[in-house]
């Protein structure tokens with residue numbers, strides 16, 4: 001796989017609704033798209049970094065900088081057997097997993113296209129229907145939240161995730177549970193609590209939640225183990241897991257019973273698959289998280305979620321949950337609470353290049 005050219009573009013896209021989590025809110029996304037050219041084909045990827053460092057230290061701008069100055073120069077002109085080897089060419093670059101993942105996943109899409117097979121197939125998955133959940137941001141009132149939950153359940157989402165923060169947690173979720181006694185519900189705190197809140201969070205135990213995601217610090221694994229000992233509700237880690245090493249530590253310490261794998265957060269498909277394999281071997285369920293991606297990142301997430309250990313619904317909602325108009329065709333549409341990737345080659349959906357070029361606020365090409 002010869003890498004002849006790498007292109008970066010920033011595409012501004014406005015979410016249909018403001019999305020608020022405990023660590024910040026956003027409405028306007030600046031999607032960082034990667035296109036990797038080689039041997040007559042183009043592979044596409046998306047860097048999931050946000051506009052500000054409120055979820056992870058990486059941002060759109062740090063990713064642009066690291067790709068332009070370090071990653072792209074190490075890869076352009078190279079001839080690699082596979083995307084993992086392409087990443088190894090910049091193996092001395094520490095961290096910046098989101099920047100690396102955007103390139104790595106674009107290279108997997110390129111490899112799949114060159115082989116004439118679908119992306120799920122080339123990463124070890126299948127084109128099975130992937131069960132879909134939805135993530136609801138913090139709403140101004142409980143009434144507004146109940147209305148949202150009802151709407152999404154009617155649309156067929158198989159699991160509802162509700163963002164929480166101190167003051168908008170146990171009582172609010174109790175209201176949701178009493179209105180929807182049968183729904184698959186979970187909470188995501190995005191690191192809003194400390195171990196001192198363990199007693200309060202134990203109030204969730206009577207609500208039959210599938211899990212509570214990332215209650216404690218984004219840097220922490222140890223305190224999550226202590227919290228998990230004090231909660232019946234399963235703990236799921238998101239922000240704290242950047243690599244298979246983190247996942248191994250978390251499982252060894254029993255810091256969680258479920259892991260949210262976002263390929264963009266952990267450095268790409270190779271790392272995501274290693275975490276998946278580790279969890280599958282230990283009987284720990286995983287699911288694919290989301291980062292408010294465009295259809296490009298969504299295609300990669302759906303492909304990953306087709307691996308056998310992804311037994312829980314992912315945050316891979318249909319295009320119209322996020323955007324008035326996506327940048328891929330066909331758009332992602334949910335059928336019976338599931339998404340399926342259109343047949344290959346590659347990620348199956350086509351980036352709408354004219355629309356992307358018309359919208360792009362920045363564009364740079366790297367060649368040898």
Ligand code: OSB
Pocket residue numbers: 021055134135188190238289290291292293315316317
């Ligand atoms: O914590 O999972 C999260 C969005 C941005 C940053 C962090 C998170 C989220 C979501 C949205 O929950 C998931 C989605 O893309 O639908």
Ligand code: MG
Pocket residue numbers: 188190213214238239260289
């Ligand atoms: Mg999360």
